[in-house]
Amino acid sequence: MKNTNRKNEVPKKRIRDGLLLMGATRGPFRRMARHIKNPTWVLGIVLALVLTYLIAIPVVMLVLESIQVHSIDAVYFQQKTGSFTLNYFKRAITSKVASVLFLQPLLNTLLIATIITITTTVIGYILAWLLVRTDLKLKKLYSSLSVIPFMLPSWSYAAAWVTLFKNRKMAGAPGILEVMGFMIPDAVSYGPLPIIVCLTMHFFPLAFLMFGNAFQRIDSQLEESAQILGANKAQIARYILLPVMRPAIMSTILLTFARSVGTFGTPYTLGRPVRFNTLSTSLYFTHQSSEPGVMAVIALAMLMIGATLVALDVYVLREYRRFVTMGGKGQMSRPLVLGKSQWMMNLLVALFLFTVIVVPLGVLFLSTIMITPGWFVKSNFTLQFWFAKETKVREAVSGLLRDPNLLKVGWTSIKVAGIGAIACGFIGTLVGYSIVRLQQSNISKYLKQISFLPYLVPGIGFGAAYLVLFATGRGPIPALYGTLLLMIMAMSVMYLPLTTRSSITSMAQMGVEPEEAAMILGAGWRTRMTKIVIPIQKKSLFSGILLAFVQGMKELSLVIMLAVPGLEVLTTLSIRYTDNALMQMSNGVILVIALLTFTLTAIAQRLTKTNFAQGIGG
Amino acid sequence: MTDIYLERIVKRFGPDALAVDDFSLHVAPGSFVCLLGPSGCGKTTTLRMISGLERVDSGVVTIGGEVFDSPQQNIFVKPENRRLGLVFQSYALWPHMTVEENVEFGLKMQRVDKEERTKIITGSLNLLRMESYRKRYPAQLSGGQQQRVALARMLAVQPHILLLDEPLSNLDAALRLQMRSELKSLHERLGNTIVFVTHDQLEAMSLATHVAVMNEGRLEQYADPMTIYQKPATDFVATFVGSPPMNMVEFSDATGWRGRLLEQVAQSYDLADRKDRIGKIGFRPEAVSLVSARAEKKEGSKEIKIAGRVKAVLPTGPEVVISVVVEESEYYVVAPTNGGVENGESVQLVVPLEHIHIFDRQGMRL
Numbered sequence: 016m017k018n019t020n021r022k023n024e025v026p027k028k029r030i031r032d033g034l035l036l037m038g039a040t041r042g043p044f045r046r047m048a049r050h051i052k053n054p055t056w057v058l059g060i061v062l063a064l065v066l067t068y069l070i071a072i073p074v075v076m077l078v079l080e081s082i083q084v085h086s087i088d089a090v091y092f093q094q095k096t097g098s099f100t101l102n103y104f105k106r107a108i109t110s111k112v113a114s115v116l117f118l119q120p121l122l123n124t125l126l127i128a129t130i131i132t133i134t135t136t137v138i139g140y141i142l143a144w145l146l147v148r149t150d151l152k153l154k155k156l157y158s159s160l161s162v163i164p165f166m167l168p169s170w171s172y173a174a175a176w177v178t179l180f181k182n183r184k185m186a187g188a189p190g191i192l193e194v195m196g197f198m199i200p201d202a203v204s205y206g207p208l209p210i211i212v213c214l215t216m217h218f219f220p221l222a223f224l225m226f227g228n229a230f231q232r233i234d235s236q237l238e239e240s241a242q243i244l245g246a247n248k249a250q251i252a253r254y255i256l257l258p259v260m261r262p263a264i265m266s267t268i269l270l271t272f273a274r275s276v277g278t279f280g281t282p283y284t285l286g287r288p289v290r291f292n293t294l295s296t297s298l299y300f301t302h303q304s305s306e307p308g309v310m311a312v313i314a315l316a317m318l319m320i321g322a323t324l325v326a327l328d329v330y331v332l333r334e335y336r337r338f339v340t341m342g343g344k345g346q347m348s349r350p351l352v353l354g355k356s357q358w359m360m361n362l363l364v365a366l367f368l369f370t371v372i373v374v375p376l377g378v379l380f381l382s383t384i385m386i387t388p389g390w391f392v393k394s395n396f397t398l399q400f401w402f403a404k405e406t407k408v409r410e411a412v413s414g415l416l417r418d419p420n421l422l423k424v425g426w427t428s429i430k431v432a433g434i435g436a437i438a439c440g441f442i443g444t445l446v447g448y449s450i451v452r453l454q455q456s457n458i459s460k461y462l463k464q465i466s467f468l469p470y471l472v473p474g475i476g477f478g479a480a481y482l483v484l485f486a487t488g489r490g491p492i493p494a495l496y497g498t499l500l501l502m503i504m505a506m507s508v509m510y511l512p513l514t515t516r517s518s519i520t521s522m523a524q525m526g527v528e529p530e531e532a533a534m535i536l537g538a539g540w541r542t543r544m545t546k547i548v549i550p551i552q553k554k555s556l557f558s559g560i561l562l563a564f565v566q567g568m569k570e571l572s573l574v575i576m577l578a579v580p581g582l583e584v585l586t587t588l589s590i591r592y593t594d595n596a597l598m599q600m601s602n603g604v605i606l607v608i609a610l611l612t613f614t615l616t617a618i619a620q621r622l623t624k625t626n627f628a629q630g631i632g633g
Numbered sequence: 634m635t636d637i638y639l640e641r642i643v644k645r646f647g648p649d650a651l652a653v654d655d656f657s658l659h660v661a662p663g664s665f666v667c668l669l670g671p672s673g674c675g676k677t678t679t680l681r682m683i684s685g686l687e688r689v690d691s692g693v694v695t696i697g698g699e700v701f702d703s704p705q706q707n708i709f710v711k712p713e714n715r716r717l718g719l720v721f722q723s724y725a726l727w728p729h730m731t732v733e734e735n736v737e738f739g740l741k742m743q744r745v746d747k748e749e750r751t752k753i754i755t756g757s758l759n760l761l762r763m764e765s766y767r768k769r770y771p772a773q774l775s776g777g778q779q780q781r782v783a784l785a786r787m788l789a790v791q792p793h794i795l796l797l798d799e800p801l802s803n804l805d806a807a808l809r810l811q812m813r814s815e816l817k818s819l820h821e822r823l824g825n826t827i828v829f830v831t832h833d834q835l836e837a838m839s840l841a842t843h844v845a846v847m848n849e850g851r852l853e854q855y856a857d858p859m860t861i862y863q864k865p866a867t868d869f870v871a872t873f874v875g876s877p878p879m880n881m882v883e884f885s886d887a888t889g890w891r892g893r894l895l896e897q898v899a900q901s902y903d904l905a906d907r908k909d910r911i912g913k914i915g916f917r918p919e920a921v922s923l924v925s926a927r928a929e930k931k932e933g934s935k936e937i938k939i940a941g942r943v944k945a946v947l948p949t950g951p952e953v954v955i956s957v958v959v960e961e962s963e964y965y966v967v968a969p970t971n972g973g974v975e976n977g978e979s980v981q982l983v984v985p986l987e988h989i990h991i992f993d994r995q996g997m998r999l
Contacts, residue, residue: 234723234725236721236725237725237727239686239712239719239721239725240719240721240725240727240786241727241738241742242686242711242712242713243684243686243712243713243715243717243718243719243787244713244738244739244742244786244787244790245713245714245716245739245742245743245790246713246738246742247713250742255727258727258729258730259727259728261729349686
């Protein structure tokens with residue numbers, strides 16, 4: 016009797032074996048046999064393997080790197096290359112140089128990341144509230160302007176800061192304020208204070224976008240119900256708005272913290288003159304001074320911070336799922352009337368945006384057309400940094416637009432970001448497809464987790480891991496360090512969370528019906544993929560690619576680890592100019608990058624007719 | 634007991650968007666008033682102006698004898714100080730609070746002490762049969778349950794006036810029927826004044842003691858449900874209330890059968906001298922009887938006859954809706970049975986004269 020029952024079950028399950036494959040039959044072999052016949056499963060498994068190799072294995076290699084003797088240290092340690100050692104950990108944690116190499120940078124990193132997180136969250140929250148929930152005039156304009164700081168390369172603010180506040184401690188052209196006769200103390204010119212200010216200006220758009228999206232989803236009737244029941248504005252903010260926003264606040268905190276930990280350009284530019292190091296700069300210096308073991312330890316520490324943040328994020332999401340804001344018919348969003356404070360708020364927002372957009376970009380531009388920035392006489396103005404065949408400031412250095420090297424480096428940048436973004440877009444679409452179609456299977460869960468990992472993991476730590484994995488040939492894979500391919504690979508993995516997420520959303524919106532209809536009409540898997548799924552996803556794919564491209568163009572912390580002389584991108588070139596005390600040239604490159612990202616974003620928004628900036632917030 | 638006076642209320646959203654236009658209404662204490670109208674007619678805006686969530690541009694809102702909103706006198710009482718209840722279409726339950734906490738909120742705002750709060754929460758949850766769900770979050774409740782919590786939350790503060798903004802439109806048909814009877818019995822038990830916004834005429838007819846039909850920001854008619862149905866003040870009310878809607882014969886082109894009909898109606902209603910003022914006549918589908926065209930033509934002066942052809946017979950269960958085409962117009966007949974008529978059959982619509990509604994060229998009842 017039991018047997019017949021079992022036999023009867025099989026065809027029933029077969030019926031369900033459509034697209035979703037929610038259920039699994041008993042018996043691992045039967046399951047496997049069926050899965051291998053199903054292309055979606057094959058795709059899922061292949062992607063899982065590829066992502067494991069590209070995301071998980073580098074981390075494992077990093078661990079090995081930190082506990083194995085390196086060839087350069089073999090003689091000194093009197094151990095064979097590759098044997099087990101704890102010396103690198105000792106050097107980073109307990110030795111005399113531990114404080115300089117690791118402990119102090121760790122403390123500095125946590126300190127500035129914490130403060131930046133607080134400042135950006137507060138600014139982003141207030142700005143999002145003003146621009147979404149109130150009737151502030153010109154709020155559309157303000158909203159689009161508010162995104163600009165995040166489209167600039169991360170250290171643009173640092174560069175502008177140095178141009179303004181630099182004192183004698185650093186070589187090269189003097190700072191504008193000093194030329195104008197002000198004495199600037201070190202604490203203002205360099206170190207934690209300017210780092211925090213600059214990164215706050217760069218990161219607040221992230222918080223703004225995330226809060227803006229969250230505010231938009233809140234039914235204003237939630238507030239009105241409280242008001243009807245006698246709550247005043249403060250009570251509504253305290254008991255209704257803040258708790259409802261808590262999930263968004265938590266994810267914003269985690270994201271800004273992760274980005275602050277991973278950022279390189281700003282602490283490098285502003286910290287170096289006073290030897291203020293963060294984990295990212297310390298990692299870079301250990302790489303420069305050939306200490307691969309300690310570098311691995313620092314990179315691991317950064318990845319640990321990233322992993323902690325990922326774990327927290329998973330926990331927070333689960334915790335808040337029980338009170339997802341319910342959407343429904345009859346939702347309303349009525350802006351709060353500002354009344355008398357209208358013009359006051361307008362003034363404040365305009366002033367703020369002026370300070371974070373016009374001032375820094377103005378300073379950067381001004382510096383590129385002056386021999387001595389800040390000395391406002393006619394003879395001091397020059398176009399040589401842009402157009403001269405050979406600048407008078409330094410021999411053998413030609414103006415940016417006359418420099419064949421700039422063209423070459425720019426082209427490399429476009430290749431790296433462009434090919435990386437396209438790869439990232441297609442892989443992301445496929446990963447998203449597998450996650451949605453294999454829902455509730457372990458493969459789907461695994462893909463979701465691993466593709467999300469780079470989102471909160473510091474880019475420079477990731478770069479270090481890639482460096483380690485591909486420094487030498489392993490098995491069939493040759494040494495890729497110093498190749499364009501490695502940069503492209505790193506880039507496409509780094510922005511995978513972006514494209515995967517947008518793909519999951521649009522895949523879920525599409526539903527299974529279009530594909531099932533094609534199936535009924537006799538289309539095989541490949542036909543469905545190329546004729547139905549990808550075309551429907553075209554828009555989301557395209558905007559995902561462009562978003563990754565724009566981000567890739569201004570990426571520094573990832574590529575700084577992978578760039579070698581002869582293989583540079585625009586961002587590393589700008590840093591190289593800073594190293595050589597060629598401030599004007601460095602600033603010029605930043606402006607070139609900014610111009611490229613602005614133009615591309617504008618074109619992308621035209622083409623896709625979306626507010627493309629919203630994707631950045633994820 | 635509290636009444637509401639709205640006097641000549643005007644509300645615009647921007648220069649071209651007149652939401653409510655010179656609207657006056659008196660809601661008697663303890664009555665159950667429905668604001669009925671198509672979407673965008675200004676009924677929700679009216680409700681929001683009563684609650685204070687929206688301010689009037691001109692006019693006066695008086696509640697319980699006290700002026701709450703009057704731009705002329707520079708008076709405005711904030712919604713948080715009006716002490717009334719308002720249930721939204723989306724329920725707007727706070728997702729981060731349990732059922733209990735949702736209900737408790739208003740009491741906390743009124744600084745009711747803890748012991749008293751617990752008693753009231755239990756009372757109002759019991760009233761709506763939600764007592765066993767106290768500790769749940771809104772996301773764990775069904776639509777009907779959320780609806781009850783939204784009601785309990787507002788009833789807990791014992792408002793004299795309860796405002797309901799399409800509270801049933803998110804529910805499925807069976808639940809809607811159940812909540813309707815619950816609302817009605819709640820009103821009978823608690824006796825507070827209720828203003829209810831809906832676009833569902835059946836809901837308005839079955840619940841309200843008075844119905845205010847609105848169109849394009851204006852009040853079309855304010856009366857008890859039976860009057861609204863039997864004596865619609867305008868052609869808009871006549872066609873908006875009732876399903877299938879009232880059949881209308883327009884006289885913009887008064888030739889042929891229309892001309893003869895107009896003549897007959899004008900004669901029998903003593904309107905011969907004002908014939909050109911008659912814009913259209915209407916008759917309810919259930920007032921029509923169908924007679925086969927072959928039947929003997931007996932000239933009766935107490936009824937009108939229109940010849941047409943049956944287009945479709947649509948049984949609904951308790952009755953049958955028959956659609957009849959007369960030239961290019963379509964008329965509906967509701968009858969207990971189809972009476973043996975078939976598709977394509979030529980028939981006569983017979984309407985007793987006393988069931989005819991006459992409207993002038995502006996759409997006002999004559």
